[in-house]
Amino acid sequence: MRLVREKSLLLIVDLQAGLLPVLDGGEQAVGEASWLGGVASALEVPVWLTEQYPAGLGGSEPRLREALEGALYWEKSRFDAHAEPDFAKALAQSGRHQVVLCGAEAHVCVLQTGLGLREAGYEVFWLAEATVSRRREEASLARRRIERAGAWAVSADMAAYEWLERCDDARFRDVHRRFLKPRSPRPLRFFD
Template sequence: MQIQRDKSLLLMVDFQARLLPVIDGGEEAVSEAAWLGEIACLLEVPVWLTEQSPGKLGGTSTSLLACLSNHYRLWQKQHFGAMSEDDFRQALNATGKTQIVLCGTEAHICVLQTGLGLLEAGYELYWLSDASASRRPQEAVLARERACQSGAVAVSADMVAYEWLHRCDTALFKEAHQQLLKPRSTRPVRFF
């Protein structure tokens, strides 16, 4: 099954300033998320961000926010899984979107619990592997494996972008072309 932009929402979990320095591969995850976020903005795919207790962990990375050009909705949460927040769950349901592309930190805590909640609610879940990270890399791997065993599909940012674009002979593709070629992380992504 392919990811379709009219059915999609990009959900970025807790890319927070005070948390990112201790995340293994945190910069690379933000870079991949920002790259796909820019494509999402161009294609008018909704981008939602969550922040876990921002008073303690800081707000969302300013470099990520700068890439999204105010084309995002920000949610603050206390539950590790965003679907446990009533206002978030109701607003997501109201969008009519059925395909959620999910990424963030920490993969084995807030991203995983959010993903499991989305699966339980019946959403198609696409785990953005190159933009999901944890303090310990093995925990990010375990989180992806558990999500996929529960029904998620592991994807890369390129997979998502090109499935959203669907073809190369459109004005949208021509507009996105420079963004598609833009360099991203400086370190190779590890998928283990």
């Protein structure tokens, strides 16, 4: 299944300041989510962020807020964001049926949101290097489970180039100049 920018939405789940210090790979997740969020915004792919109990866990990581100025924020109390009625209604009304999903914790809120989206008929793309938990093993289990439920694992580059689609489009040159230059070296963390 191929990502199409007109059908896609980037959903960043609970990458919050209070969680970040305890997440295995949290810094990389913020970097990848911010980078892909910038590409998405430049290509007019909506970017949504959720926040679980921000009064206790803090809001979204400040670097995400800074990088993703036009993003839509959703406060939630359920682990599955799609179980929140206002969220589910807005997503249905958006006309976007492909959700690139990432965030924390992989085995709790991201997984439950992904399962809820799959149950509702959405195509789910698990952004592997930006989906993390406190323990790497739990993120790995979550990825295997969501893939068995019909989701696909993708990297940020895969999503960006599928959204771009071609190199002879003015959008490609603009996005490539702004975002697709080589990034600083980072360890790729694809969980098995």
